[in-house]
Each structure stands twice: as C-alpha cells, then as structure tokens.
Amino acid sequence: MAGAHIDELGRPADPRVKLRFMVLGGDDALMDKACAAILGERDDGDAFRFGNLKPRKAQVCGRQVSVLKTPSYWLEHLKSYYIFINGVKLLLPELQFFESLLFPGSNAFLLVLKNVKNACRENYLLHALSEVFGKEVLDYCMVLFMNEVRLSDPNNNSCVKLCKGRYQVLKNTDESVYRLFEKTREMTGQKKSIFFSNHLECFRKAEKHFEAENEIKQAKLRRELLEHKESVENVKTETRQLKEAIRKEAKEINERIEEELKKLATGRENELDALKRKENQMKDFQELKEELRVYENREKELRNETDALKKSEKEMKEENQKLKEELSIYKNREKELKNETDALKRVKNT
Template identity: 25%
Template sequence: MANFLSNALGSDGIAKMAGEKVGSDEWRIVLVGKTGVGKSSTGNTILGDEVFESELDADSVTSECKKERREIEGRKVSVIDTPGLFDTTLTNEDAWKMIRECMALSSPGPHAFLVVLQLGRFTEEERQTVRLIQQTFGEDAPKYTMILFTHGDRLKKQTIEEFLSKSEDLSDIIKKCDGRYHVFNNDADDRSQVSQLLDKVEKMIQDNGGSHYTTEMFEKAEEAIEKWRIVLAGKTGVGKSSAGNTILGKEVFESELAAESVTANCKKESGEVGGRKVAIIDTPGLFDTKLTNEQVIRRIKMCIGLSAPGPHAFLVVLQLGRFTEEERQTVRLIQETFGEDASKYTMILFTHGDRLKKKTIGEYLSKTKDLSDIIQKCYGRYHVFNNNNSDPSQVNQLLDKIQKMIQENGGTHYTTAMFEKGERIKRDEWRIVLVGKTGVGKSATGNTILGDEVFESEVSAESVTSECKKETGEIEGRKVSVIDTPSLFDTALTNEDAWKMIRECMALSSPGPHAFLVVLQLGRFTEEEKETVRLIQQTFGEDAPKYVMVLLTHGDRLKKQTIEEFLSKSEDLSDIIQKCYGRYHVFNNDADDRSQVSQLLDKVEKMIQDNGGSHYTTEMFEKAEEAFERERQRILKEREAEGNKELEELKTKHNRDKLAIEQDMMKERREMEARIQAEREAQKPAVHAPPPRRRGCVIL
C-alpha cells in the first residue's frame, strides 16, 4: 500500500500527507458506507450536480472510486465516492481494496470521512459497516469522521435527537465521532442542508487545527490490521509470560517461578513468526497473592486497549495437572469479563505438556468433565505447549489453529462493541448474593428464586454448599444472577479460609452485588443467629446495609400469624431489620407459588432504585476489609496489653507468694533449729560439782 501511494502521489504528495497543515483552501471529503444507503446521491447533493451515477439497485452502482470537484459558496470542495460495503457482487475484501485505492484520490489526505447511514432500523450490517470503517482507517480516524444520515424525510414530525435517544448503539457510534452528525434529505432541493453540513465540516477542520488524515495514520491502521493480536490470560504462575516468549521465540516477557504475579501490568510485544506478524499482549495473573481478582480484572480490561482494534484470539493459559476450583473460577471470570461473544475467539492453551508423559491430551481430558465442558464452550479449541521445548513446530501448530479460528470467524476479531455489550449486560443484570448460617435454606432459596433446581439442597447438619456457585436465569423479563455461598461463618472454618471464600463470592458477583439476602429461618432467634448477622455486617462493612434485605424462610411456620405479629415479639430481629432500612421478605421454599418470587424481586428493584441504580462495590469491600483488619489488630493489642498486665500481676503475686513462702520456710527453719538445740541440750549428761576440800587435813 505504501508503494502504491508513493507511485500515485509522488514524493511531494507523501511529504504533504506526513502531517502538513492544509496547504490550499480545498476541502477533501470521502464518502463511505454500505451499498444502497445513498452515498452517490449524497455526493450529488453536496456538489449540487448529477456527477455520480445514482439509482436504486441491489448491487453497488459505484464499482470504482471517483472524484469530483466543485466550488460551493466560495469553498473548493472535492468529494470522493467509494464502492459500497456488503455489495452482492463484491466481497468486502475487494471493496476495501478499492477504498484503499480511493485514498490516493484524496491526496494529500481527506479532511473528512462522511459515514453514510440510512435513517431507519440500525441492523447488524450497519454496525459491522461502521466497525469495518473504524478498523480500516484506524484509531486516528474518528477525529476526522462525521455520521451523515440520508432519507431525513422518514423522521416526519420526530426530531433526529428523539430518534437517536431510542438507539443506544447509534448514540455510542456518534459519541465516538465527537458527537458529529448531520441529516440529509437527498430528494429535497434545499441547499441550506448542504450549507449546514459544510459549516460542521469547517468546524471539524478547525477543531483539528486545520490538519487532515495522513498516510502515516493509514499505514499505522493497516499495520494493526495485518497483525494477529493475541491476548494471554490466566491465573498467576501458569506460564503466560513464558508462553508469550515461546510464541515469539525470544525472551521479551519477564518469566520466573514466583508465588506472586511477575507481570504486574499489561505488556505488548510483536514479532514475525513463520512469516506471520504476531502481537502478544501479556496480562497480570488472576488469584495473585497481592492483588484481588477485581483489581486484576480491571487491569486486564485496560489491556484490551493494547490490542486495538481488538484481539483475534484469547489464549486462556492453564497448567496441566489438577484442575482445581481456582482454575474453574479463572475460566469463569475471563468468560464473564469479556462476555458471551468472547467464546468464538477463545482457545485453551495448556502449559507443561511434558507432564502428560506417555498419555495423550485426549486421554487426559476424557477424565476431567469440567475441563472438557470448558473446551466445548470454546468450540473444542485447545493446544498443548511445553515451554521448555525449543521445537518451533508446537508454535506453528498453535498459529495454524489460530488461523483456522480467524477464518471460521470470517476474518473478524473481538471488538469494543462486544466488550461494551458484555458490560451493558452486566449493568442490566441483577446480582443477588445469599448469605447465612448452615441449614437455613440458602440453596433452596436460590432454587426458588430461579425456578429451577440448580443449587444442591438437602437437610443436613453440615453445609451442603462447600464453595461459591453462581447461576443465572431470566425471571419475568429480568436477568437475575444468584450467588450461593457456603456457611461463611462456620466454626470449622479458619478466618483465612472464610475470607478467601468471601473474596471468591465477591468475584462471582463482579462488578458487585445489587443485593445481599441474609437468609434466616423463621423460629426462635437464638444467640447463634445474632452472631451470624453481626459477622455479616462486620464482614461487608458500614456501606453494606443499604444493599441488604432479610429473607425469612419456612414461612409456613407462621400458620395464622402475620409476619408483623411475629416480628413484634422479637426485639432483636426487629432491630436487625431496622438496620436494613426495614427491608424483609418471607419465603415458603416448599410452596410452588411464583408470586412470592415476584414480590421479592419487586422489593429488590425498589432497593436498587433507592440506591440510585448502584451496587455494592469492590472499594466498599476493601474498605470493610481494612476496617476489619484494624479492629483485629486493636483487639490483638488489647489482648496483648491485658496479657502483659496479667503477667505482671502474676509475677508480682508470684514474687509475694515466693517471699511469704521463703519467710515461712525461714521461720520454720529457725523454729526447727531451736527445737533441735533444745533437744540436744536435754540429752546431755548431768555434770556433778567436786566435793568440798576439808580444811586442816593433808592427805599424803
């Protein structure tokens, strides 16, 4: 293409297209759109002359590019008419080849692309037309683009603004063109509509500083189209970065064995592999030890910008070995993040293929139903890598599979529109999280809401639900997702395990639940129930009560008593409901009465409206986690201080006791020594005095 432009325009033309401001007062306008929308007729209306062939026909009347020039109200205007997309005789590829050739006619570059759409039903063909135009001319083109509606007479008494307000897709497209649009009635001999259009074109040129769309912009767009854009996604430590290095045949992504994700931010690297231009976008890992899944998902969404105009393939990287709940949830989160359209562009890539040893991948998969089901959702697409193996054939085989996938998708890629559709569905979906202690009927409640036995439910002393599970259904025109949870406040769970489960449940309700249903069983409200509710409030924080409703199961136990009469007898239960803004509902899970579900959803809808359509967010949860951690640290310090005080008191008491004991022992010792001395004295023989000497006698 660059050679073609060089030959067609010459070196001066190329220099001008390199970004010079308008060197003349000529405006160059390119008309693009699908067959039959009235491009040629629009060109005639602008120039005020029948210069382009225009008639009603199923095939494109314009079979090649044509340029005509006129002076309109003192302005020199050149209009370039192009063949129509979705022509019955031309392939889109042939049509685009002609459109690229038309670029030479707009030398040194068009000031405006007029995307011509017919007023009426905005179908998938129209959507794809706009998408292809954006893809062909690249991310710089919207600055120079305006939507031009033909057949303005169809509006009748309706304004164009009223018409647009009824089409979110069309409004989004216009928004991408900086809100620029105009309406033509090609059959009306009204030159004011042309003057108004040219005024808008003039303003657009001024907004763009007098510049025009350039060769560099077009070549940049072509380069993006020619590359295969591949996004790597998966949990931390499965070998995404290593897989990227293997594909590109060079060490461009940081890769090492670590518990935390080595890839902290999205990174894009390109190369030529087997004659194919390939761009790899590496993403941070899910289930990282430092980031929450919500934070990682937000970063992965940002990565989509690096794959503009959109990835041809998502490679979900899994490590061969045990397929755990974390792996299941990884795949589920990726599917939920990118929506149902993403499956067409997704392939599972297994790393550590050497672990298979003599076993085939088919034999391995046959033993794992969950994994086989996931691959089935990806249209049976998977590949196995041994990242330590330098054999290029494994890369060539992967790229062959990607090429086949691209061909099956008609050469298309995952688009921003698909991503936005997924986000819209999430916004339209009501996400309800069921919480409560073991045995209160959470799973049975989920089944009652969805009208289907999707959650395992039975009478048991232990929790039947051992992990978080999400199921979705449509109820009375509402899309409702219910997330069932284990007994998060079970005494058998460590705090660490409980928090891990809570985080997993939060991820399943991404971008956040609209309602927490605290499930309690009608009957005696014991200390255990009070503690459960207190822990729920503590776990989800001070922001949670706005999104909480108490759901009482076993409504049949009321018999002839009303719920209000029952609540009036329990001050503790009434206080809890009061903290939830007075919101509660009663279920009889055994009753086949859908009106109780309708009434519950009406109450949920009112709660959502009261909250301005908002939902509980990751930020609120993180704030609650921080508050919980602060409180935990405070309690630990208090206990430590109390422990130190008790220790000092014990030491003091011990010293006093020791002193008293020593004193007693000394006293006893003295007394004992005295007794012994006395006894010794008593046992000595008596000592008699010598007889008195007689006076006067001498004994010889």
C-alpha cells in the first residue's frame, strides 16, 4: 500500500495509531522488564529501570506507544486490609490520578505475573480497578506472563479468568510485542471505544462549547463577507459611473474643439481673435487633460482597492472553508464520543 509505514517485521503499520498501556503488578523488577519489552529496549532490557512514575513514550513496531508503570505497593496495601473495600477507598485518589495520566484513556491495563500460579493475589488489583472505574474496565484488561507457560493451564489462573481469558507470554522480541499490539487491537476492536475513558462527560461538554463557539465565529465571518461583497459592488458601481463621466466629458471637449476649428477655417477676418480663443481653449484643454489624468489615477486607485477586496474575499472564503473542516472534525468526534457513550451504557446495562 502506497505511503504505508513498515514495522521491523515487515508488516504495514499506521504511525498515527497511538497505544497507551497501564502496567500493574506487585513486582517492580517484573514490571520494569515488561515495560522494557513494550518500549523496545532490546539491548539492555534486564537493566532497564522505568524511573519516575509518569508515562514513557517510544516508537515501537511503527506505532507511537505510551507506557505508565503503577506503584507495586498497591498490591501489598490491598492485601493488608481485612475488609478489601476499605483498602480500595484509600487507593481511590491514586488510581484516579494514574488513570488520568494516560488521557484520553488507556487502550489496555496489563497485569504482570511471573507465572500462572495463583499465589500473590494479584487479582486484587483487577478487583480494585473494577471497584473504582466499574466492571467495564475489565473488558480492557489483559494478563502478561513473563515466564514460559508449560504444563499449567493459564485459563485456570484467577486473573486470566477476570480478564475473560486474555493473556500473553511476553518476551523481549519484536514478534512478541507486535503480538501484544495485535491482541490489544483485537480486544478493543469489538468495542465502541478503542480505549477506556473515565472522562466522556468532559468530552461532551468541551465539544458543545467548541461547537457553540464555532457557530458564533461562522456567523461573524458570514456578516463580514456580506459587508465585503457590498463594498466591492459599491466600488464597481462608482468605477463605472466615473468612467462614463470621463468619457462624456472628453467627448464634449472634442466636439467643442472641432467646432472652434471649423469657425477658424471659415472666418479669416477674426483669425487673431480666433487664435486667442484657441489658445484659451488649449489652456482649458490642458486643464481638462490634467483633470482626466486625475480621474485616471483615481480609477487606478479604485482598481487596486477592488483587487485588494477580492483578495480579502478569497481569504475569507478560505478561512470559512477551514472553519467548515474544523466543524466537520468536531461533528465526527461527537459521533465517535456518542458511539463510545452508547457502548459504555450498553456495557453498564449488561
């Protein structure tokens, strides 16, 4: 396909596709290892340290990828509470804050496990997500095993069950990471929204605001365009009237000169007087010519003003077209957000 980006494995990929992952788990080293693999740290993946708790970005397999590693102490915190919901309430601000860092929303929540054993209660993290953001968040969750799955059946793992059977054994290879991206695409492809968002109401309010503002701008541009059109028409009318007046005056001058010349030809007796009159007429003629030049200069100025107005009108049309394109984008975004909201409502109702 012409213009398509080719990833490291020779597969076509759209560079505009952005993937955002939130990585969860109770083992910092394992999470660092998973983050290194996803971000394409092939050479020193084992020594990779995620650093500050903020999204880290990279270009991987032809896609723009953002990865956010969450604190490992969340799991120990949840395990320490006899009443689970009390632990969730204390973590609520942190969970909401980290979710907001991947605005507008995460494409997948990745729970990192060492193997398929149900030993460390990592499922508490999935339950906490569900309590804070609603059960629909589990539709965007997937388990990452960092060791080979051999004889054990991953589907018996409680976390995999909560993720509706979605898991992957993640290796630090392009093939494995590309497969993760494909599984994420398959997971979100059947949903109205390709990412989980807790900000749909904000989107709707912002879109209404921009739409109203755009309508005001368009109305103002339409008024200005109408005023420019009227101004251009007025200039055209004045130019036509000026040309007609100049033409008539020049015709009258020529007729007077011709008449005087005829008189000079037929009356030699008053030749001297006639010459004097001719001299005066020539003086008048020069004055008229000067006046004519003034009119011509005025016509030139009006023509320049007309050209400037035409240029302004063209620029106004281009700006109006640009605003129409922006309005189309806003309407498409509204449609997408509406579809996402409907999907979330249907999920919630189910």
